[in-house]
Amino acid sequence: MKYFPLVLSNLRRHRLRTVLTILSVALALFLFASLRTVVTQLEISSQLGAANRMVVQNATAFIFPLPQSYAARLASVPHVTGVTWANWFGGKYGDGKKFFGPFAIDAESYLDIYKNDFIVPPDQKEAFLRERTGVIVGPGLLKYFGWKIGDNVTIQGTIFPGDWTFTIRGTYSLKDPAYGDEQFLFHYDYLYEREKDKISPGWFILRIDDPAQAGVVAKTIDDQFRNSPAPTKTGTEQSFSAGFMTMFGNIQLLLGTIGMAVVFAILLIAANAMLMNQRERTAEVAVLKTVGFTDRTIFSLVIIEAAIIAMTGAVLGIGLAIILPKATNFNAFGFLPGFHVTNGTIMVGAAIALLLSAVSGFTPAYQAARMPVVKALRRVE
Amino acid sequence: MALVEIRNVYKSFQRETQSVDVYTGLSIDFEEGSFTALMGPSGSGKSTLLNLVAGLDKPTTGSVRVGGAEVSEMTTSQLATWRSRTIGFVFQSYNLLPVLTAEQNVELPLLLTNLGKRDRAERVAIALGVVGLSDRMDHYPRQLSGGQEQRVAIARAIVADPQLILLDEPTGQLDAKSSEEVLDLLQRLNEEFNKTIIVVTHDAKAAERAKTILHLEKGVLVERQVALEGAMR
Numbered sequence: 001m002k003y004f005p006l007v008l009s010n011l012r013r014h015r016l017r018t019v020l021t022i023l024s025v026a027l028a029l030f031l032f033a034s035l036r037t038v039v040t041q042l043e044i045s046s047q048l049g050a051a052n053r054m055v056v057q058n059a060t061a062f063i064f065p066l067p068q069s070y071a072a073r074l075a076s077v078p079h080v081t082g083v084t085w086a087n088w089f090g091g092k093y094g095d096g097k098k099f100f101g102p103f104a105i106d107a108e109s110y111l112d113i114y115k116n117d118f119i120v121p122p123d124q125k126e127a128f129l130r131e132r133t134g135v136i137v138g139p140g141l142l143k144y145f146g147w148k149i150g151d152n153v154t155i156q157g158t159i160f161p162g163d164w165t166f167t168i169r170g171t172y173s174l175k176d177p178a179y180g181d182e183q184f185l186f187h188y189d190y191l192y193e194r195e196k197d198k199i200s201p202g203w204f205i206l207r208i209d210d211p212a213q214a215g216v217v218a219k220t221i222d223d224q225f226r227n228s229p230a231p232t233k234t235g236t237e238q239s240f241s242a243g244f245m246t247m248f249g250n251i252q253l254l255l256g257t258i259g260m261a262v263v264f265a266i267l268l269i270a271a272n273a274m275l276m277n278q279r280e281r282t283a284e285v286a287v288l289k290t291v292g293f294t295d296r297t298i299f300s301l302v303i304i305e306a307a308i309i310a311m312t313g314a315v316l317g318i319g320l321a322i323i324l325p326k327a328t329n330f331n332a333f334g335f336l337p338g339f340h341v342t343n344g345t346i347m348v349g350a351a352i353a354l355l356l357s358a359v360s361g362f363t364p365a366y367q368a369a370r371m372p373v374v375k376a377l378r379r380v381e
Numbered sequence: 382m383a384l385v386e387i388r389n390v391y392k393s394f395q396r397e398t399q400s401v402d403v404y405t406g407l408s409i410d411f412e413e414g415s416f417t418a419l420m421g422p423s424g425s426g427k428s429t430l431l432n433l434v435a436g437l438d439k440p441t442t443g444s445v446r447v448g449g450a451e452v453s454e455m456t457t458s459q460l461a462t463w464r465s466r467t468i469g470f471v472f473q474s475y476n477l478l479p480v481l482t483a484e485q486n487v488e489l490p491l492l493l494t495n496l497g498k499r500d501r502a503e504r505v506a507i508a509l510g511v512v513g514l515s516d517r518m519d520h521y522p523r524q525l526s527g528g529q530e531q532r533v534a535i536a537r538a539i540v541a542d543p544q545l546i547l548l549d550e551p552t553g554q555l556d557a558k559s560s561e562e563v564l565d566l567l568q569r570l571n572e573e574f575n576k577t578i579i580v581v582t583h584d585a586k587a588a589e590r591a592k593t594i595l596h597l598e599k600g601v602l603v604e605r606q607v608a609l610e611g612a613m614r
Contacts, residue, residue: 294461
């Protein structure tokens with residue numbers, strides 16, 4: 001503790017350099033934490049889904065619908081214990097700056113199949129089911145727009161143009177935040193009522209009695225519709241999620257390589273600045289040794305100084321990565337619901353900061369500790 | 382009684398492929414309470430002698446004893462601790478840490494002791510008082526004149542109350558007035574506080590203040606002058 005003023009004074013020696021070095025570390029660790037969170041979140045999203053749920057989509061492409069008549073035929077497939085369907089609606093509210101994805105769902109069957117994931121209070125569920133223009137809105141979206149249950153909200157349709165007015169009848173809580181707290185789930189019947197012939201289910205969701213039979217179920221369904229006008233592609237909900245994520249291309253690889261290379265480059269620059277800072281003070285180290293400072297004390301002082309820079313940068317960078325998504329409700333336009341920096345990322349970030357302080361502090365500290373005083377003094381005199 | 386005993390010291394440096402002998406069997410004693418000026422041309426081994434006494438360098442062979450302790454046989458760690466208690470070192474170019482105030486610079490050797498903050502502050506105040514800079518405690522080196530910087534360096538050298546003060550060209554960068562002030566201070570430390578002082582200098586006026594002047598040439602003690610009480614002042 002008594003050496004702290006000495007360490008502090010050294011940090012204040014080149015204030016601008018110290019601040020810039022800290023900011024470099026902060027930027028690098030902010031990027032690291034953010035990119036790692038995106039990668040982690042993509043992994044979580046691509047694995048999203050229950051083992052006992054399967055998704056049936058149009059084999060041509062996800063964007064093409066399937067006939068409504070498939071519902072009954074899917075329900076009769078062995079091991080299938082429940083069928084529901086949903087449609088991507090596409091819509092915006094107000095100025096449209098806030099992106100969210102409204103879904104038209106077959107209300108009763110959908111809430112039944114997802115009853116363990118979207119937990120809706122019974123009275124709200126009942127009110128929603130009773131009212132064709134009712135909607136269940138995620139807590140995040142309620143908070144963002146300042147909506148409350150009972151409010152009427154009007155959405156401008158983008159795929160299905162026009163004003164669509166809904167009454168908020170309920171909200172939900174989640175067991176797994178990856179399902180997202182910004183869902184906007186309304187009655188498929190309401191959509192069908194207005195669009196009639198233009199509308200049919202976008203995809204079907206099945207509940208099966210035995211996850212081990214998923215392969216057999218998928219083959220049975222796809223074989224059944226192979227020669228129909230709308231052949232199907234059936235898979236587990238997880239494979240559907242993973243397939244959805246691949247629509248973005250191999251973003252994980254992109255972030256994992258280019259992004260991390262940028263982070264690494266910034267860290268090298270910061271480490272170099274810290275090394276340079278120490279190298280300039282070889283003469284002073286010699287003076288301290290002459291006064292009687294041991295090699296060990298000098299080594300510790302240099303390491304502590306590097307650690308303060310790296311850890312301050314880490315706190316700023318990782319802290320910003322934690323706070324910013326919360327403050328801005330960031331969820332990558334709804335594609336990364338539950339976006340948050342995990343404890344694992346915080347730990348790895350802290351480890352990088354420690355490694356940085358060790359790397360940038362160790363070399364000059366070791367050199368300073370090893371350098372014979374007379375040799376160092378010659379530089380002074 | 383000798384505080385510093387240098388016995389049969391050989392010291393050589395390796396300069397590229399050649400070995401350069403600095404001393405080939407040097408023996409000198411420095412009495413306790415003495416004030417000695419080491420003079421001689423460049424390369425005569427004056428500063429090397431100072432470094433050997435301070436334990437900053439080691440003899441190739443031979444013995445360097447200070448206050449009965451064999452300096453040449455101590456480890457680096459032992460030397461650092463020993464130096465902080467026994468030696469005060471003053472450089473030609475002051476070598477104050479620019480980021481620390483005069484008070485903090487003087488406090489440095491005391492950080493290595495077990496003294497509490499209040500005791501350290503008291504001692505620093507005394508040391509700065511001795512060198513006449515009580516009113517410059519909060520000044521940074523850049524805010525001080527050369528002479529004042531050197532006096533702060535002397536305060537740093539005496540604050541831990543060492544037996545021996547070693548000075549390497551302490552007036553080399555000072556004007557005549559500042560040199561006089563520093564030399565007066567050294568004389569006072571020697572006479573009033575009974576500090577043993579060894580000063581390396583090219584300056585005849587500085588040497589005149591010493592009780593003994595040793596002339597070194599090519600690592601050999603060629604002349605010893607002992608000043609008569611007050612005659613050389």
